[in-house]
Amino acid sequence: MSSAVSSYIATLLIYLGVNGIACWALNLQFGVGGVMNFAFIIYQAIGAYITAVLTLPSDKVLADENYILGWHLPWPLPLVGAAVAGALLALAVGSFSLRPRRRDFQATVMLVVSIITATLVSTEQGWFNGNQGLFGIPQPFAASLGLSITGYDWFFVGLTAVFAAVAWFFIARLAGSPWGRRLRAMRENAEAIESLGTNTRKESLKVYVIGGALGAVSGGLLVEFIAAWSPAAWGTGETFIYFVAIIVGGLGNSFGSLFGAFLVLGVFLELPTFLPQMSNANIEESLQSAFIGVLILVFLWWRPQGIFPERRRKLSGLLSAADREAAVVSAVAEVRDRAVEKGVAAVLAGERAPAPSAERAPAALSVRDLRVGFGGVRAVDGLSFDLAPGLATGLIGPNGAGKSTALKLIAGAIRPQGGQVLVDGADVAGWPAHRVARLGLIRTFQHTSEFGKLTVLENLLTAAPRQPGDSAAGALLGPRHARRRQQELLAQAWALLVDFGLTAHADSYAGQLSGGQRRLVEIMRSLMAQPRILLLDEPMAGVNPTLRLTIEEHLKRLRDGGLTMLMIEHELGSVERVCDSVIVMAQGKLLATGTMAELRANQEVVSAYLAG
Numbered sequence: 233m234s235s236a237v238s239s240y241i242a243t244l245l246i247y248l249g250v251n252g253i254a255c256w257a258l259n260l261q262f263g264v265g266g267v268m269n270f271a272f273i274i275y276q277a278i279g280a281y282i283t284a285v286l287t288l289p290s291d292k293v294l295a296d297e298n299y300i301l302g303w304h305l306p307w308p309l310p311l312v313g314a315a316v317a318g319a320l321l322a323l324a325v326g327s328f329s330l331r332p333r334r335r336d337f338q339a340t341v342m343l344v345v346s347i348i349t350a351t352l353v354s355t356e357q358g359w360f361n362g363n364q365g366l367f368g369i370p371q372p373f374a375a376s377l378g379l380s381i382t383g384y385d386w387f388f389v390g391l392t393a394v395f396a397a398v399a400w401f402f403i404a405r406l407a408g409s410p411w412g413r414r415l416r417a418m419r420e421n422a423e424a425i426e427s428l429g430t431n432t433r434k435e436s437l438k439v440y441v442i443g444g445a446l447g448a449v450s451g452g453l454l455v456e457f458i459a460a461w462s463p464a465a466w467g468t469g470e471t472f473i474y475f476v477a478i479i480v481g482g483l484g485n486s487f488g489s490l491f492g493a494f495l496v497l498g499v500f501l502e503l504p505t506f507l508p509q510m511s512n513a514n515i516e517e518s519l520q521s522a523f524i525g526v527l528i529l530v531f532l533w534w535r536p537q538g539i540f541p542e543r544r545r546k547l548s549g550l551l552s553a554a555d556r557e558a559a560v561v562s563a564v565a566e567v568r569d570r571a572v573e574k575g576v577a578a579v580l581a582g583e584r585a586p587a588p589s590a591e592r593a594p595a596a597l598s599v600r601d602l603r604v605g606f607g608g609v610r611a612v613d614g615l616s617f618d619l620a621p622g623l624a625t626g627l628i629g630p631n632g633a634g635k636s637t638a639l640k641l642i643a644g645a646i647r648p649q650g651g652q653v654l655v656d657g658a659d660v661a662g663w664p665a666h667r668v669a670r671l672g673l674i675r676t677f678q679h680t681s682e683f684g685k686l687t688v689l690e691n692l693l694t695a696a697p698r699q700p701g702d703s704a705a706g707a708l709l710g711p712r713h714a715r716r717r718q719q720e721l722l723a724q725a726w727a728l729l730v731d732f733g734l735t736a737h738a739d740s741y742a743g744q745l746s747g748g749q750r751r752l753v754e755i756m757r758s759l760m761a762q763p764r765i766l767l768l769d770e771p772m773a774g775v776n777p778t779l780r781l782t783i784e785e786h787l788k789r790l791r792d793g794g795l796t797m798l799m800i801e802h803e804l805g806s807v808e809r810v811c812d813s814v815i816v817m818a819q820g821k822l823l824a825t826g827t828m829a830e831l832r833a834n835q836e837v838v839s840a841y842l843a844g
């Protein structure tokens with residue numbers, strides 16, 4: 233093999249490694265965590281720049297080159313500097329742009345940041361040397377090794393391979409941990425994971441910073457190899473090529489990202505260079521864009537999951553026969569005992585737990601003069617009521633009465649414009665949803681909110697509190713550190729599946745279940761979160777009559793076990809069977825409270841709601 237061919241192959245491999253690391257970083261952010269980082273390229277660029285200026289000497293080799301620092305640090309310190317710079321930039325950009333529930337806003341801000349940065353850098357002379365960029369960056373160990381050009385290229389292949397292996401291991405640990413599972417849940421439904429106690433802005437920021445640091449290292453590695461840094465190479469369009477690579481390879485799959493890097497950046501971008509010379513010099517670039525454009529369209533249309541789709545994690549195999557048996561025996565006791573805290577024995581015996589007297593027991597939750605409006609609509613207008621502990625309370629009223637809005641205000645999903653929500657004497661009105669959830673107020677949604685691309689068991693596990701490995705740092709400690717609690721939680725989740733008759737679907741994607749089954753998953757998931765108060769928004773909407781009765785039975789059993797519940801429901805038969813008392817709302821206000829029988833006798837309620 234001629235040395236030119238050997239060098240060419242080595243160069244391709246180095247690019248594959250560098251692009252692979254970049255794709256893993258972006259895949260962790262977007263493919264796993266759902267953070268749409270349209271500014272990705274600026275992290276590679278800053279990593280490359282910082283590596284360059286930390287490697288270059290302060291005495292400028294080229295007279296017309298301008299840059300800052302020039303610290304001439306020994307290897308690998310420039311790369312460490314790159315990682316720190318990438319992380320700090322991500323912290324700065326992420327802290328104002330990350331809004332997991334507003335991905336459109338997030339994506340737009342990042343795109344703007346990327347374009348402004350590219351323009352600034354390519355025109356600024358003192359720091360970045362404008363469009364000329366930087367040249368003559370010393371390559372690591374080049375002087376001391378004394379290798380031929382080809383020999384050095386292969387040495388650099390080895391160096392890149394080591395970095396790629398470390399990055400692979402690092403990403404595998406993060407993505408495979410309970411924290412990785414939480415990130416995937418956040419990707420699927422940010423609002424739902426918030427309602428289970430996750431601070432999505434904080435978790436997005438963490439994944440954004442980690443991806444930023446890793447992206448910067450990939451840029452640093454590249455600049456060390458090519459010994460030059462040019463702003464033109466880091467345009468916003470490059471970000472889209474990386475997106476195409478991870479989508480084509482398969483979002484959420486590290487091997488897929490590497491394959492995407494190979495196929496898109498290694499093959500498709502290279503193809504036009506093998507075509508016969510054209511008269512128009514720009515044609516090569518246009519063809520590259522056309523190839524990439526067609527490629528992404530083809531995949532989005534025919535194979536949106538990519539060549540190597542995200543692996544389905546079948547957790548039921550981790551349960552021992554003993555775990556399964558124990559789950560069947562303690563199907564009710566295991567989880568409900570924790571969730572409900574009392575009355576399980578009575579439930580098992582088929583009796584109703586003695587309900588605390590609503591008059592004497594302090595309210596589990598009190599709403600006082602709660603208010604919010606949207607434009608001219610007073611959706612909730614001075615609403616006050618008490619929720620008796622250990623009882624199921626229905627919330628009914630005509631469409632548009634403000635029921636869902638009231639529930640969202642209580643759960644922290646929207647901020648009230650006035651009023652109080654008192655829990656244990658503390659006013660939680662205006663608290664963010666994750667803080668309210670951590671108090672034990674767990675909400676279900678009017679429209680099913682399962683994490684579609686997580687299995688049923690994974691859906692349940694994401695809700696459980698106190699999991700080692702459920703933080704970025706904990707994830708790095710590895711699976712052994714988290715195993716014991718995971719086994720415990722798996723057994724609890726299995727007990728719920730036995731109880732709700734869904735064991736056959738344990739490893740199915742939740743998004744593939746029927747509407748009613750998804751409702752059950754949502755209820756089971758809420759129970760895994762160990763609620764003190766369950767806030768149910770139309771738990772039986774869109775459910776067939778048979779499953780509706782099943783859900784009803786489960787809710788009745790939870791009520792009988794003493795779990796405090798507030799349930800919005802239009803099907804009044806279900807409300808009557810499940811709820812001890814009922815609150816009626818109309819036009820944002822409280823209209824009446826009482827048992828269904830009392831409400832039926834209330835003329836105002838009949839004409840406002842029941843008659844229709």
Ligand SMILES: Nc1ncnc2c1ncn2[C@@H]1O[C@H](COP(=O)(O)OP(=O)(O)OP(=O)(O)O)[C@@H](O)[C@H]1O
Nearest residue numbers: 606609610611629630631632633634635636637638
């Ligand atoms: N995000 C929003 N922006 C603007 N208006 C809203 C918003 N959310 C609710 N509203 C309005 O507030 C009022 C109450 O809505 P809400 O969804 O709370 O009613 P509801 O009693 O739950 O109705 P339904 O039984 O149909 O679900 C409606 O007029 C609705 O249009």
